[in-house]
Amino acid sequence: DASTQMAGDASTQTAGSASTQRAGSDSTQMAGSASTQMAGDASTQRAGDASTQTAGIGTVQIIRFRNNGIYDVVSRIITKTEANIWYRFESGAWRICTDDEVKKAEEKIKKGNKE
Numbered sequence: 001d002a003s004t005q006m007a008g009d010a011s012t013q014t015a016g017s018a019s020t021q022r023a024g025s026d027s028t029q030m031a032g033s034a035s036t037q038m039a040g041d042a043s044t045q046r047a048g049d050a051s052t053q054t055a056g057i058g059t060v061q062i063i064r065f066r067n068n069g070i071y072d073v074v075s076r077i078i079t080k081t082e083a084n085i086w087y088r089f090e091s092g093a094w095r096i097c098t099d100d101e102v103k104k105a106e107e108k109i110k111k112g113n114k115e
Contacts, residue, residue, distance in 0.1 A: 001016035001017045002018045003019045009040065011028070017033045018033075019032065040055070059078040
């Protein structure tokens with residue numbers, strides 16, 4: 001939990017909740033709830049509820065979260081329109097991050113800061 005990972009292309013990263021992950025294209029990232037993830041094109045990102053993510057075109061994002069006491073899983077593929085935009089997953093849906101959330105996420109990625 002609360003770890004920081006940075007890796008290049010075609011990397012695999014696994015971390016617990018409240019972790020920060022940054023990787024290049026064709027990478028796989030797995031983290032728990034309240035994590036921050038950034039990946040390049042054609043990557044796979046898996047995280048839990050209250051996670052913040054940005055990724056390149058063709059990346060698959062998968063979220064596992066509790067929905068009324070039962071685990072649920074949702075996924076999507078990042079399109080050209082959604083690429084490299086920060087999103088937060090909460091209350092069962094992705095939403096575009098506020099300016100403050102973007103700033104916080106980018107600082108975490110850049111410096112490895114923890115929440």
